[in-house]
Amino acid sequence: MAERASQRxxxxxxxxxxxxxxxxxxGHTASWxxxxxGLHEALHGMQPVVxxxxxxxxxxxLTLSRACVLAxxxxxLALTGAAKLAVYQRALQAPSPEFPVSFVLERAAGPIDVWMAP
Structure with missing residues (x-):
């Protein structure tokens, strides 16, 4: 199913x-x-859909892979509330499977606009 979705x-x-x-x-995002x-494949695989x-x-x-997201x-990234702000701040420290969103936030991933609401 993921292969067919990737082809489409x-x-x-x-x-x-x-x-x-x-x-x-x-710390999840994009169903990661x-x-x-499936988390490892989502973060490190090259198929668009995993x-x-x-x-x-x-x-x-079925979700987009990191490669597809970064492309x-x-x-x-939209965030709301103090609890998510705290997770976001931890995720900024370094990429870690503990906080999958960190793989989108890392500097090498390129720019991302973050929208925070209280």
Whole structure:
């Protein structure tokens, strides 16, 4: 299923123009949940779409890989609340599977606009 979705996404063109991400209080983004099957492939694989099975969510998911997310021309991350701000600040320190969003925030990943609401 992920392979077929990857093929269909590639057929649309080489790059996503605008990508809007959210983040959970556990540091997940784009269905990249800490300590979940498929996380390594999502973070390090080269297919545009990957299969993940979050341990803390009810259903398995198809999601974009990190390679696909980082290829987007404009990336945005929307956050709300003090708890998410604290996770965001920890994730900024260094890329870690403990906070998958950190792989989008690292300097080498390029610019991302972060929108924070109280």
């Amino acid at each position: 996404l590639r057929a649309l063109g080489p790059v996503i123009d605008v990508l809007l991400l959210g983040m959970g209080e556990d 949940f800490p300590d979940s099957p 299969f993940t099975q979050p341990r803390t969510a009810a259903h398995p998911r 987007a021309r404009h990336r945005h």
